[in-house]
Amino acid sequence: MVVADFFAHSFAYDSRLWQTLVPLMTKPGWVTKENLRERWVKYVPPLRLYLVISLLFFASLSFVLPERADSLFKVTNSEGQEDSTIPIDEIELFPDGTLLTNWVNERLTAKIEKLNEMSPEMRDFAIYRGMIGSIPTTLLVAVPLFALGLKFFYLLRRRYFFDHFIFATHFYSAWLLVLGPSILINEAWLWIAGHAVYLPVHLFLALRRVYDQHWAITVIKMILLGFWQIFSSAVLLIT
Secondary structure: OHHHHHHHHHHHHOOHHHHHHHHHHHOOOHHHHHHHOOOOOOOOOHHHHHHHHHHHHHHHHHHHHHHHHHHHOOEEOOOOOEEOOOOHHHOOOOOOOOOOOOHHHHHHHHHHHHHHHOOHHHHHHHHHHHHHHHHHHHHHHHHHHHHHHHHHHOHHHOOOHHHHHHHHHHHHHHHHHHHHHHHHHOOHHHHHHHHHHHHHHHHHHHHHHHHOOOHHHHHHHHHHHHHHHHHHHHHHHHO
16 A cells, blocks of 8 residues: 555656656756756755665566566476576575674685586576565665765865765666666667767766866766776676
């Protein structure tokens, strides 16, 4: 009932959602700048917007990933026949009883040893399953980390961390709106158009509109933010 009321209020009764999504995707940085100017009455609050989009994103993943995994990963049974059923219970990468002082080293060592004991098919699926399972946590932590990068690269702008957090929340909301259809449709051209064309242009225009710096400086900072985002996300996925 609570979930139903949440979505009913978000989609049926709150026209601000649609008034936020259109400029979010077509006028990068506009919604962020409006929020920073305290003109937030007609827009969905950033965290609520990100929550709604995230719930829809993960709901769509739950429909396509199991079927996608069955088609990607095949296991050969004892009779030499191909079997799409992978024994999930056998995929446990972290043994119990590790000591706190050697926590990182022992976990990584145990993980690698367990992967080496698996067949190639099971190893691929274990890595795939682990990465998919880490997406919610990664996205939850990646937003403030991206805001931290903005705070560092725009230190002289004298903005509060919360201002950068609003920008990061809106950018990640736009990214999920691009990533979701890319995963559902699973076409190479859509991935390229979304991640190699639209998102870089979106980020550049949003940075220009919100932080109002010269385009050359914006490009440099955008590239540095990209490296920071890749590095921080990779660390989160690995850990």
